[in-house]
Amino acid sequence: MKEKIAIIHALFDEIGGGEKLALSAIDALVNGGYDVKVYTGTKVDQEKIKNILGYSLKNDDIIHIKSKLSIFLANITGNKAVRLRRLMIYRKLFNKEFLNKLRDNYDLIIDTQSNLPTPTDITYIHFPATIGTTNKRNFIEKLYDDIVSLASKGLTKTRPGRTLTNSKWTANKIYKEFGIIADILYPPVDLDYFSKVSYGSHNNKKIITISRFSPEKGLDKIVDIAKQLKEFDFYIVGATTPVLSDKVINTIKNKIKNENVKNVFLMPDLPRNELLKIMEESKIYLHPPFAEHFGISIVEAMASGLVPVVYKDGGGWYDIVSNIDKNLGYKEINEAANSIKYAYEKYDSLKQLSINISKKFSREEFKLNILKMVNYALEIKQLEMR
The missing domain is CATH 3.40.50.2000 (Glycogen Phosphorylase B;)
Structure with missing residues (x-):
């Protein structure tokens, strides 16, 4: 029986580097013999993904989690407030009841987008969500940063089993923000x-x-x-x-x-x-x-x-x-x-x-490394079951 993995990627309404990494991870794990399901709060534009990346997901493997607050924020801000919208979806996923359900149904849970040390087995932080994206912050932007920090507090009480990131530079930011020394998993490039x-x-x-x-x-x-x-x-x-x-x-x-x-x-x-x-x-x-x-x-x-x-x-x-x-x-x-x-x-x-x-930075290097990390995580989790 295939081991089951849940990938949590809250927003797919833009296709950037984070989405490329998540989709490459899914592709590597599926080809590695795992049963992978993707949890997201937005529609997945399969045609757009295929045009940009050359491949797409199977609709049967996508599970939509609706957050009314995230949808409301998208409507009133014109798809801005991305960090806060993500957090609204993650807060819904990581309430005690839903998180326990995920843990019961999957052998491994991987978070690829919250950009926080969430209570998953593996979390990939592209850049800490609690740090603003620019140095020039006006009053509104600083207020937004404060709201994001407040919304993130409930998600970081329990640390992830393992934290990954995209560069030494980002690893330095993660250490300063969360006190975590993250492992480097360079994103895949075709x-x-x-x-x-x-x-x-x-x-x-x-x-x-x-x-x-x-x-x-x-x-x-x-x-x-x-x-x-x-x-x-x-x-x-x-x-x-x-x-x-x-x-x-x-x-x-x-x-x-x-x-x-x-x-x-x-x-x-x-x-x-x-x-x-x-x-x-x-x-x-x-x-x-x-x-x-x-x-x-x-x-x-x-x-x-x-x-x-x-x-x-x-x-x-x-x-x-x-x-x-x-x-x-x-x-x-x-x-x-x-x-x-x-x-x-x-x-x-x-x-x-x-x-x-x-x-x-090849895809092959990425696939080898993520499979190695996932296999090791599963080995540690399941050691006493053998």
Whole structure:
């Protein structure tokens, strides 16, 4: 009889790095012989997932948990208040009665999205939910942070069996916030798919940015960088979230129009086969000025034969790009322009180094590691039953 695993991922209304990791974990566990069910509070757009990731879930394996408060928050905020909406779903799942039911019905419970040390067997923290996503916090944002911290208290009384995270940088944040030393499980990157174009033409002055169209990413700053490098064309590609992304896209479009910028192009929800074509023609990948917890798109670009230029903070810098060349990081807009020029001039030598470093973040490596961790957790839990 197959051992049963519950994966809890509260929100699937946007498809970003966290969703890629959860779906890859599910895929690895199913192929590893486990019976996996997914608990979520939102609809799962199978077609969108397949277009972006190349595979999707089975509808029979998805269990929807409705939280009226989470739905209410989504309606009144236009899908904002993501951290709080997640917590409302997790609070429903982790009340004593429901949690006991999960424990009775499953051999292992894995939390892939609360970003808190929840009472599960394994929890994956992408970034502590109790820390704001930017340093510049106004009164409303600080109040929101306080509400999130208050809502999280009931979920963290019992620590998880094991805590995983995406980078050493995030592990440092988790230790400071929760006093937990987390193990690193780097997110999986589909190197096989993106490496198809690693030795393609790459002969155009195209620069690509791949990011969710979310406010915290600072994508409008790409326009400022593009103004200094008019000889390059900048393509901003990424997944969207209903309502929330519309405002971000309109802000960028207005900035492009008002400042008469001719070399920035927006491409929301671009199918991955079309994304690959642009990557094949590009030399440089530019990440926006946001401290990325890991940065799957950075590694995808590296595997595709692009040289990355990233913000000099976060896991994307400390765990990945700083290992290629320290000149590929920036703090200010002027530094970004200089780093891009440097990457373009040194492209041939930096390209091969980028490809080599990307290989440590493969799907195969992720699958081996997560299966090893899950097998060990089950062995410890079931030792006295044998």
